[in-house]
Amino acid sequence: MTINGWIFMGISWTAIIGLFVFCLRRTLKL
Amino acid sequence: MAREQWGSKIGVIMAVAGSAIGLGNFLRFPGQVAQHGGGAFMIPYFIALLLLGLPLMWIEWTIGRFGGGFGHSTAPGMFHSLWEKNRFIKYFGVIGIFGPIVIALYYIYIESWLLAYSFFALTGSYETCATSEMMLSFLRGYQGLEQNQYFSSLWPAYSFFLLTFALNGVILYFGVQRGIEQVCKYGVPLLLILAMILLARVFLLGTPDPAQPENSVLGGLGFIWNPDWSALTRAKVWLAAAGQVFFTLSCGIGVILTYASYLGRNDDVALSGLTAASANEFAEVVLGGSLVIPAAFAFFGASTMTVIAQSGVFNLGFVTMPLVLQKIAHGNFFGFIWFLLLFIAGVTSSISLAQPAIAFLEDEFNLNRRQSVLGLMTAIFLFSQPAIFFLGRGVVDEMDFWGGSFFLVLFATVETILFGWVFGMDRAWSELHTGSDITIPRFYRWIIKYVTPLFLLLILGSWLFQDWLPVLFCQGVPEENLPYIIGTRLMLFTLFAGLALMVRWSWQRRAVNSGGGYDD
Numbered sequence: 105m106t107i108n109g110w111i112f113m114g115i116s117w118t119a120i121i122g123l124f125v126f127c128l129r130r131t132l133k134l
Numbered sequence: 135m136a137r138e139q140w141g142s143k144i145g146v147i148m149a150v151a152g153s154a155i156g157l158g159n160f161l162r163f164p165g166q167v168a169q170h171g172g173g174a175f176m177i178p179y180f181i182a183l184l185l186l187g188l189p190l191m192w193i194e195w196t197i198g199r200f201g202g203g204f205g206h207s208t209a210p211g212m213f214h215s216l217w218e219k220n221r222f223i224k225y226f227g228v229i230g231i232f233g234p235i236v237i238a239l240y241y242i243y244i245e246s247w248l249l250a251y252s253f254f255a256l257t258g259s260y261e262t263c264a265t266s267e268m269m270l271s272f273l274r275g276y277q278g279l280e281q282n283q284y285f286s287s288l289w290p291a292y293s294f295f296l297l298t299f300a301l302n303g304v305i306l307y308f309g310v311q312r313g314i315e316q317v318c319k320y321g322v323p324l325l326l327i328l329a330m331i332l333l334a335r336v337f338l339l340g341t342p343d344p345a346q347p348e349n350s351v352l353g354g355l356g357f358i359w360n361p362d363w364s365a366l367t368r369a370k371v372w373l374a375a376a377g378q379v380f381f382t383l384s385c386g387i388g389v390i391l392t393y394a395s396y397l398g399r400n401d402d403v404a405l406s407g408l409t410a411a412s413a414n415e416f417a418e419v420v421l422g423g424s425l426v427i428p429a430a431f432a433f434f435g436a437s438t439m440t441v442i443a444q445s446g447v448f449n450l451g452f453v454t455m456p457l458v459l460q461k462i463a464h465g466n467f468f469g470f471i472w473f474l475l476l477f478i479a480g481v482t483s484s485i486s487l488a489q490p491a492i493a494f495l496e497d498e499f500n501l502n503r504r505q506s507v508l509g510l511m512t513a514i515f516l517f518s519q520p521a522i523f524f525l526g527r528g529v530v531d532e533m534d535f536w537g538g539s540f541f542l543v544l545f546a547t548v549e550t551i552l553f554g555w556v557f558g559m560d561r562a563w564s565e566l567h568t569g570s571d572i573t574i575p576r577f578y579r580w581i582i583k584y585v586t587p588l589f590l591l592l593i594l595g596s597w598l599f600q601d602w603l604p605v606l607f608c609q610g611v612p613e614e615n616l617p618y619i620i621g622t623r624l625m626l627f628t629l630f631a632g633l634a635l636m637v638r639w640s641w642q643r644r645a646v647n648s649g650g651g652y653d654d
Contacts, residue, residue: 105356112173113359117420119180124416127409130571131143 137205137497138310140396145315147406150195150393151413152318152482154384155325157244159418160476161447163378164427167358169444170374171365176419178366178375182589183415186376189578189586190385190546191411193553195403196566198394207395207493209388210637213549216557223552224641228633229545230388231494234487236537236626237387238514240521240530241487245480246298248473250276250291251452255469260284260456266442269453279526288522295522298481303511305485306492309503310396314485321478322413328475329421335468336429342461346435354431357439358423369596376593381538382418383411384486386546392490400569408572417479426450429458451476488514498640517629520622527618528611535605536626543597547590554583 105113128134140146167175201212209230213223254260263269274280278288285291305313341350365371384390394403430450431439442454459469488510495506520529553562563579604610611619 105352106360109173109356109360112176112361113355116173116176116180120412120415120419123408124412127405127412130405131147131409 137202137207138396139398141311141315142319143401143406145311145319146393146397147409147413148322149314149318149482149486150384150390150406150410151417152322152479153389153393153486154382154410154414154483155322155417156384156479156483157447157451157476158378158382159414159422159479160329160425161422161451163382163418163422164358164425165444165447165450166374166378167423168427168439170371171362171368172357173359173361174363174365175371175375178372179379182372182376182379183411185581185585186589187379187383187385188408188411189582190380190550191383191390191407192404192566192574192578193550193562193582193586194385194390195394195407196562197549197553198391199397199399199401199403200565201391202395202397203399205497207392207497208490209391209545209549210494210640211497212391212395213552216552224637225634226548228630228637229541230391231490232630232633233537233541233545234387234389234490235510235514235517235629236533236541238484238487239518239537240533241480242299242302242484242514243295243518243521243530245477245484246291246295247276247452248477248480249298250294251456252470252473252477253294255456255459255466255473258466261460261466263457266453266457269457270449273448273452277525278523292522299511299515301481302484302488303507305481306488306507306511307504310489314489317485318482321482325475325478325482326417326421328471328478329417329425332468332471332475333421333424335462336425336432339429339432339462342432349432349435351428351432353436354428354439355424357431357436358427373593373596376589377597380543380546380593383414384483386542386544386549387487388490388545389486392493393486395493402569402571404566404574405571426455430454433458433461494636498636498644517625520618520625524618527615529618529622532619532622533626535602536623539597540602543590543594547587547594550582550587550590554587559583 140149167173167179197212197216201207201209201215204211204215206212206215209227210224211227212230213227214220217223251260260269260272263272271280271282272284275282275285276291278285278291281287305317307313308316337351339351341347343349380386397403427439430442434442434454442450455472456469459465459472462468491510492503492506495501495509496503501509521533557565559579559582562582566574608616608619
């Protein structure tokens, strides 16, 4: 995997996991 | 009759997420990324998610809760509530019942393959299939497309179909709160956990054959994520990304409308819609993108992987993945996990497909739950027989075109215009924020009113001319299959006309009961 590949995967994963965790915390009022 | 309600906020979110998380997340998405520019595909994908996916989610959640306030759980009544002066809009809403039924006609059958393969994985039934050709032959034998050393009739497939069908019926019989909500509340987290277990196993594969160091899991991740910048200059890639976002979120089907209709007037829809979408994206991008292709790449390498990625979603799931998992220790167990997680994803989606029609019968004809489920399941059972017995004649592809593609985009386009333009953006925005747990940035007013409908019209136009016209005119259909395609179209037309007539009767009955208040 190239550096660019790592960057794309890293940004995509971070954005999605971040959004998912944010939403779950707000929904479950944690 | 009292309307049904969700038992908890997380329950409805899991139900919508369960409806959205399906085979597409684990099989279609990685193939699309690999075919359309790798990591670069994620640029149009995320843009489509922000401009198309999330607005559609909010639109459907809001229309659903709004319609539920008038006692409607399905699109005909909801569209009528949004545009009371128009006599015909309720007939357009029929698509919101027709579409999910048509998808259910073949989806439950495909779901039953997953149950069967979970069983086959545990019992080691396909252990003797050492090559792709043998595994494909196993699949074709199971589907009844050929008689071979693995299967001599369709009965094993039909038995698993009956089992899966009965399971769906039982869940639906228990209703929204005790059936759908309970299954999704436990089913969705369970499938995410199963996918994470499999993900850990796939990442531990490393380089299975030291003699071929280029065939590794990292190489597989590179196959998906290494960006090809030239892809961004191709309109086809942007359309593919928009299509993937659209299909993965289960928008335009009518299911979210029905699920949201069981919310209370002041229940949040803005955060709930976002949470359901983010759960789906987690399952798709993080889990789906890291399972099939990296695993297959590690064993087969780049050149074979390209052929596999382009050979279609079913081959990835039913041929490639079992072959790969057979090569590792405890392969039967991991094969079982793979098919079980897909089966759970399938069940949480198929029950959602049946709910709009059940709700329609309950709301508009005052039938009780038992009568509605019995009536609908009988119809689905009868109409799904051609999909089972004439699979090789293109019947499923034809149903998928109408129910899973054409009407979906058309329906989403019209509901978006109805929401932003007919209902009016001021009312729409205020409705969306009633009881809301988050404040959506104001620029989304502009996006929902202008950008999303334009985006959808663009997709509708391009697909119509590029992909749909040949299908509409049966171009490329073998002559011997034509009678089956025409027969399927007649069957679907009868179903649509029947539903439209039911809407008409229902409105006439309401008009009589309300002393003429309901115009026809």
